[in-house]
Amino acid sequence: MSVQTPAPATAGTRPESDPEGRGASRRRRPGPAQVATALFLLLLLAGSLTTEGFYSLSNMTAIANAAAVVGIIAVGATAIVLGGHLFSLSIGTTVAVCAMFFLHVLRFGMVPALALTLLFGAALLGVQGWLVGRFGANPIIVTIGAGALQEGAATWISGGTSVYPPPDAPDFSWLASPLLGVPFPVYVFVVVTVVGEVVLRRTVFGRQLILMGESPQAARSAALPTSRLTVTAFVCAGLTAAVAGVLLGAFNQSGTLTTTGTLTYDSIAAILVGGAAVTGGRGSVLRTAVGALVLAALADMLLLRGYSTPVQLLALGVIVVAVILLNHLTSHDKETR
């Protein structure tokens, strides 16, 4: 076969030879996305410089801490987005339920409690992934429905009250206390991000997941295990939700359904700000983590300047819309219609 020359083709369909590699030509000139990102970061910088108390050590710690919980959730949920299954709209509920579960099972000891909580989170999301992957059910609707089910079941079992750790529980305060001046969740965040990035880039699962997100039909005809990939992606999200639940439960020392706040939307926004394509196939765990940090900084800034939670939500919405539009307009490879 080596004597064969590549088939002649009409000149126009061939790109200029590009030994640099994929995307080099795209990076040569800053596109609208780069300009917008730069503008946004400048705005953030200007805002932070004029916000009193933003650059204090305690505030930085607060930001890192806030980013950690959202970031951990977002890193796992990135797998769902990458696989082309949009978002989970009840991941915040799952985090709360996991926190309640963790505090409840602490009576069996620290290690069993951690293991059980991880298993619990994985199972919760795994079932949803199974419904989505095996039966082709719509992920948004399945996760909304599953959210209502989780809320109902949690209220039923807990009797509608907060869950507190049993009096004879092992010491879990280290989960929430600083280590070498940095809050413990930040270390977990770093570890989860690194593990997530490695899984995505260096495993068969990660590679196949991205391909499936790019084109589910092509994945099916290439005999990729689409159902299994979907379940695994949801399980990833479940695991990180469980981790976040453990940290949140330990921090609050109690678990209720109302502690979740806007975790669901924060995590989705972090993924989108990280540049993942809404319809799957493109994205990175590392950039999701950066997205979480940026959003935490923004929320913190708004808080320091005295804006209320709804204003933060409004800002979140505007950013989500802007990022989706930018992302869409700058990607020419994909047709979503």
Next chain:
Amino acid sequence: MSTTPRLEVRGVSKTYGAVTALDRVALDVRPGEVHALLGHNGAGKSTMVKVLAGVVRPDAGTVLVDGEEVAPRNPRQARAAGIALVDQELSLVGSLTVEENLALGAPRGSVPDAARLRDVLDRLGLAHVGLRAPVARLTLGEQQLVEIARALSRDARVLILDEPTATLSDAEIAMVFTAVRGMAAEGRSVIYVSHRLGEVLELCQRATVFRDGRAVGTRDVAELDRDSIVEMMLGHVPAGTERPARADDGAAPALRVTGLSVPPRLAGLDLEVRPGEIVGLAGQIGCGASEVLRALAGLEPEAEGRVEVAGRTLRPGRPLRSAAGGVRYTTADRKSDGLFLGHSIARNIVATRLPGCGTAGVLRPAAERRQLAALLELTGIPAARRRLPVGSLSGGNQQKVLVARSLQLEPCHLLLLDEPTRGVDVGGRADIHALVRRAADAGAAVVFASTELDEVLELSDTVVTMFGGRVVARHPRAGLSAARVLADTTHGAPGAAPTPREAVTVA
């Protein structure tokens, strides 16, 4: 002729990037004329049709209807100018009823009443189809006729039929012919785009031939015969290469299929293929050959019947089981369910063999590189290009990537290729055929489906002709004539002798 042409095209050009799809095309169509547009794939006739229908806006040039300049910017304006397109790709909505589909897109207030629609349907031989029947329940042929009925009900002055008979049975083709002649007799003009030269010779008065984006000439059909048309289209008559017939070595079949059905598109297929044998499923679009391949690959959950590959029974609707059983499938539609277009050549080419490149789920870069190098060499794509998006390759090279994905995988008992060289140039086609033959020589049973006569005759050891979801006949390659295959695949009845006019198609 001194009268104003019904439709006149002057100097229309259209380029896509660096590709010239239309280059200063001029043509005219007279009132009451049936005018053929001919040309092989990519010659520009589809683009011309799209320009006329307002789907594509030309870069330069004018279109005149009855001497008045029209510049259709969208399908609605084209229709307002009296131009109606019946596209190859049907523009019916399956969830709507026949009546709703007929009314779809009609200018407000001008929706014909039910009686008139009924009349139009009856004239096309659709008397048995109710106006309230959902279109999704009709056969492909009936749907095609409904599509024509829609154009008829709109009183179009110029009707463009793009490959209207590709999926139709003989009786239905006769109905279309009657309808077309009737329209011409009423003074309407019909532009008839077809690969079937026999139809063109029978139905049309004049023909314009396209080649490489240019209209190379308009002739009276009376002056033409098949050979002269083919010469105009290609500049030469293609000569096929033949593979030496394989001797029957009596080996056990690698594939044994009994009673395979995919209701309602495929019924009762039996097939046996030996290792190393290449079986071509020949037939027109909609004949059920694609369904055979998809069902064997486990992609048709509704398939029924017994499939045995290398002695193991496969259950339908389980693509992973099929793949594990050594079945490798290559789709006909590389854009929608073949390639991962946003990803690189390298990512695409190893997509099917990732588990083989890893230990316990973790990828080994060295193993991946080795696989990649071997496959790139196989396809002849320069290794330096491996990081380019696969979408940036030419059609031929994209197809090679797609085919290569199915090669050199263990185990490989059955290689399935649907339209292995659709949209591929001559050189690429020879390369892909060579790849397929090598796979067969290495012991795989090969089954491919093709609507291209040349390809079927070139690549197969055995030709299975199909029509309307059923097998017509099974022919050994040796001594098989193109006319025979054509007769089988266009008539469905194995006993019928081919009429001369259908002896040549150009795909």
Next chain:
Amino acid sequence: MSVEAPTRPSPARRTARRTHTSRWSGLAALAPFGFAALMLVALFVVPAIAGREPTVFSVYNALQSFSGMALVALALGLTMIIGEFDLSVVGTYALGGMLAVELGVEQPVLGVVAAVVACAVLGAAQGWVVARWGVNSMAITLGGYLVALGLTGTIGDNRSQAYENYDVSGALNTPIAQVLSLRSLVALAVVALVVAVVMLTWVGRDLRATGGGRRASRVTGVRVDALVIGTFTVSAVLAALGGALQSYGVATATSNPGLSPLIFAVTASLLGGVALSGGRGTPLGIAAGALGLCFFAELFTTLVTPQYVVSLLTGGLLVAVTLLTTPTASRGWAALRRRTGARSRGGAEA
């Protein structure tokens, strides 16, 4: 193989198939109304069995909740018919209610108009993005939802706001003919208007065409972009109206209604015969689904069921209905239908 081998089904067989399927689809179209009727009966029968006094008042209650919820269901359902999905209906529902309450103390109608106009702008913007750029509607409307929710919270100072004009609230809730009220009558009128416009004109056909085959519709000259933008605008208007009606009715606007209106709307739409893949369903079906669901919810209120049970039931119902309408499930239905059809045909021929 014989020369006579039939290459396509004979006309007789085809007719048999056709009548069979049309009978099925006719039944399917009636399902939402059957569901609503069943729930209405259950609303009287089940409490009686449970030893409680069934009253007409529970019908009144169900219709009161129908007044707000049906409009949200209709808002979402219309976007589902065109093959899109408007998550932001909960946002515009909340925003509409809040704006009406804040601006409509002196002039209730003015408040509603302001709410509707503001939400219409938001809806049109979303529709424009979806139509022109082909952005996934679930994603972009998630952004729209957050924006609307943020605006609601900002206007409402992050808490529920009372509506001071109690005369309006009273008038809206005064029972008419025992089961109706001005509130439910207004909602019914709006539903009737939408039903009339969509089902008696070309609009319904073109909406279903847009959802059932976007490319085919575009090629045939359906104004797909205009329809998509229009539908998203109407969706926001309906949700805002529903929110305003609800807020006036209960004299309160909430800052964050949670996802339960969305759960209601999706379930009602799916029960009403709308497919997530688009191209199917009618506003009448959606309204029937919403009505049935309101009776269903009222049933549990009558039985004094704890809130968590209702949460479990609605969540379970949503997941169940979603699963029953997945491609896999509909393939299963089709196979079942074919098998029963084949049996009955075989019987007839034998």
